[in-house]
Amino acid sequence: MGVAGSWSVETQADGAPARPGGDLATTTDAHAARPGQDTRPVPSPRTPPADDRSPGHAGVVSARRAFALVTLSLGVLALLRTPAAVHAGEGMPPGRTRDTVLAVARPLDRVTRPLGLDRPGERLAALFGHDRADSHSELATAASREASATGSGPGGTISGGAPTAPAPVPPRIPTAGDPLRVLVTGDSLTESLGPRIVNTAPRTVRATTDTRFGTGLVRPDFFDWASHAHDQLDQEDPEAVVVALGANDGQGITLPAGAVLPAGSAGWLDEYRRRALVLLRIWTDGGTRRVYWTSLPPARSDRLDGFFRQLNGAVADAARQVPGARFLDLAPALSDHGRYSDYLRDPAGHTVQARTRDGVHLTLDGARLAAAPILAALAADFSLESPIPRQAG
Template sequence: MTETTPRPRPPRPDGQRRAAAVPPGGRPAAPAPDDEFFTELSWRVLVEPNDTKRPGTMSAGMVLVVMAAAMLIAMLVNATAIKHRSESKNAGTWRYNVANVVETFASTLQLTSPRSAIDAALGRETQSDLDDVDTGEIIYAEAPEGPTGTDVASMTPVLREPTTASPLRMHISGDSIVGIFGNQLKKQATDTGLITAELDYRPSTGLSRPDFFNWPKHLNEVNASDDPEVLVLMFGANDIQGMRVGESAVQPGTPEWYAEYRKRVGGLMESMRDPDNDRMVLWVGALPMGPNSGVGSIPEVDYIYATEAAKRPWVTYVDSWPFFVDGSGAYQPELPDAAGEGQLLRERDNIHLTAAGGDRLASMVLARLAELVPALEPELAATPAQRAPSEITERDEVPKPDGFPDGV
């Protein structure tokens, strides 16, 4: 008699599972549980090939293992950059300690060497370059009460009239917002044929964390080596955080914080004065920030910038605020240009500038410089799309914010 394979029986109408068939001479087999995969899940199940997978493919478990290994390798190779990034943020002991342990482990095994070699080959700034910046004592001079009379005349820079053969030397520095703005300013400035410009911006930097990047020291070195005649500076977006003063820390919003920040701003301005009085500092005010940007107290730092600049004839404060708000003074990411066409000026983070926003800020900075160097005026060629409407102008005075402490 020929033995045949029994056909599977159809499911029961009531949806219940049929009892397992009883093999000849044996007990009925227990039904396989529906969650068999999960009850038998183990490292071996993850790693071993699955017999049911298609040829040339990898099991889902193996994919997870490979992804985890790749992420671990990437973290170790980039450990130095991760640690440096963590240092730029507000005091975060846990985050910094974790990054420090990972960086120490990776450096000991020389796992960070490939990343450093690639950065060096591409001309990028390496961690050793950053470590060369002295993060110790800040270079600050005492802020004066304010010059008067003949003192003003003796300290007011007289910028020479540039020519195509001998253009003005401009240096543009600041935080990541200066990235787009600086590129647009450099392009518009060089298009005049009367300015050469260098762009030098550092993301996540400012004046609150000289232990991360020491702008006063760096800019003094720039002045000594490049001798710029026009120095364009912009800070503030990363500065609203705790500052270390001696062995203690001061927190944003307190009189102590404002006093320390004013000291740093005034000291930097003071150290930027050229001994021969032929350098003008254009200090661009911090931009208004939009909803969910996580950046506050911009009116307060702008008030400090403006009032400190007013004490020094070699510093001109450029009031960016009116050019990035609507008629009621409210933040708007999109505003009309000089031709009445809407321009998206801010990125989705409500912090950084788009190219159009960079153009708008660059054109107003150059227009302000042209007031000091009349020879530039005929060469300014910003299009209506690059300019704000003519009725928008800088404020006569940056108002003192409500709640700003007296005597600071």
């Protein structure tokens, strides 16, 4: 009898081997019927069905059953690891693939988290040294120190004021020969905003862009902005930093000790303010550099828009405590009198599509609307020599 993975040879009743594909009822003349022999047709061998096979075929699995098993396994894995799927999608560049992944992963994540289905995956990750807690990130650690210095407990309300800091160093006046070094950085919101600033800035500005998709302040285990900010200062040596960050931060914060601060809660907001303070102090570098942290734009989703408003308030409060930092509210440029709208009027009076299909990100025209107040702030602070853009469009 054949065994899976090897050839088998079936024999006839008299011991003669059958030809490959041959039928025992249609043998050659060498096996012609003898006198007195029963010449009725002999049934050809039949392969037993999958659930009727002998022990020798126990290792054989039908393609349909294998497909069902793989599909079921992937489904269970998706339910247990929806947070990972969400963050994988958020880390993708905008496009159809990202939209599809997030359209599936985000609803699953909202269902599985309250049921605790993500806990086995987190425990397994912790077992292999990939604990989700932010105990090893510079941002979370520095924010914890900030909480201790201001007299607030984990997730508690800030009770102390910001420490006294020196006034920022007066900015120099850039020239075309020695332009202002500007770094535009943040999450996917900078994908269109950065190039727009680079292409429309006056000749007295040399701007570069550093976009980190899917990042934010609530998950420094995924990407640690504090550590990265130090690297940016070392590598780029910017005199001014323009920040657009927070589009992915409408989710809970896990503190180093393991406590979880639900999104939208008072403790969550205080922790976010502390993390923004940490970053602003790194980027301003003791007041020697200027930071312009732009507001999150109004979102089409009411739920997301509510988170964005809270985060804007937290960052604005943090910026007031750091010399050299400034919060830029872009809502007047990116909304219809404070309300979300896909289409807006530009300064020339033309109606343009300012937002992409997801109701969050900016189109090229939307980025042009956002870049104008940013460049105006730079021009006012640094007395930029030429207001004429380097390029149009």
